[in-house]
Amino acid sequence: MTERGQCMLKRTVRGSHQLSAESIAKDLQILCGLQISITSVRKELHGMGFHG
Known part of the structure; x- marks a missing residue:
């Protein structure tokens, strides 16, 4: 994943902590x-320190 993708992933997760991995993947595809x-x-979230 590129740095831009990682930034978008962080923004998506910080916006709403209750999203599933499936909805995050769909959001990244749309956005x-x-x-x-x-x-x-x-895997990316785990590597960034997000656990849940």
């Missing part, structure tokens, strides 16, 4: 055209 799997979303 910036990123094709990302649910598993990749989980």
Whole structure:
């Protein structure tokens, strides 16, 4: 994932802490055209320090 994608992921999660990985992946696809799997979303969030 690119740095831009990681920034968008952080913004999406900070906006609403109760989103599922599936809804985050859909939001990223709509907002910036990123094709990302649910598993990749989980891995990226875990790497950024988000646990849940």
